[in-house]
Amino acid sequence: MAKYQTPKDKHSLYFKVKDPILLLPFLLEVMPNRGRNSVKSILKRGQVTVDDHIETKHDYRLHPGQTIAILKNKAAAKENILVGMTILYEDQDLIVIHKEAGLLSIATLKEKKMTAYHQLIEHVRREHPQNKIFVVHRLDKDTSGVMMFAKNERTKQALQRSWRESVKKRTYVALVEGKVSTKNGYISSWLKETSTHLMYSSPTNNGGQHAITHYKVLQSNQHFSLLEVQLETGRKNQIRVHMQDLGHPVVGDKKYGSKHNPIRRLGLHAKTLSFIHPTKGKQLTFEAEVPKTFWKVSKKIEDASKKIFTNPIMKQFIILL
CATH class of the missing domain: 3.30.2350.10 (Pseudouridine synthase)
Known part of the structure; x- marks a missing residue:
């Protein structure tokens, strides 16, 4: 039985909050070389994590002791870096991720792109423009943890059909x-x-x-x-x-x-x-x-x-x- 655990992020900058402050002023303070609009863009793209959840609100109140992680722009621009999620496992049939709290699993009327589904679509299409992703199960936006997607219709149906047994x-x-x-x-x-x-x-x-x-x-x-x-x-x-x-x-x-x-x-x-x-027949644990x-x-x-x-x-x- 193969077992996989969350890998550690090496592409972010980390800061500790010492005094009560709003998020935007804090970011401007720790990133003095960036302008206000640049910092707001980083927030909007979901590159800022407070403790263990993505935060996009510039007026979010910070408290002493909290940890702020900022995904570097260079890292965010790279093809293999995903925002608010980490790939734990991938093969020709499925992808298993660790989703952070604050990231939508799939699109809503208000948000289409800042989702796990959309990012994985872009991820698989780098290999081939016709590649697809299929939803097997979902996690609420504010729930973090392990989530799985299928990479073809056959795998999706096999998993959903035998979910309780598999x-x-x-x-x-x-x-x-x-x-x-x-x-x-x-x-x-x-x-x-x-x-x-x-x-x-x-x-x-x-x-x-x-x-x-x-x-x-x-x-x-x-x-x-x-x-x-x-x-x-x-x-x-x-x-x-x-x-x-x-x-x-x-x-x-x-x-x-x-x-x-x-x-x-x-x-x-x-x-x-x-x-x-569903195709290899072996038990995987994430x-x-x-x-x-x-x-x-x-x-x-x-x-x-x-x-x-x-x-x-x-x-x-x-x-x-």
């Missing part, structure tokens, strides 16, 4: 609000979409699609929990709706009940995708590293009283008393 492991990591008391469990419900494109859940059959989500707690504190989530079914917004059902909505997901967003992005990441290759902010926010906070009793100076003080 996919051996599909793991997400969700940063959710509150302390999840049950260490592991599952949610089962029927999901249906409203006319306003909102998914709602019912414990009994409401004519929608049956959805099952398994979860286990990786770490937690009183405010946030980090969960590993396994999908038994793959429905639209399944994890987001089921976390709301659990009473612990995904961080940053206002649509499904979230009220807090310390990471300033959606707390959802597609960590692992393992599947049987992993995208969990964003560091997910671990940081959900880190267990040591109880203050424990700190007192483990502090050697405080121990002596208590004995004297």
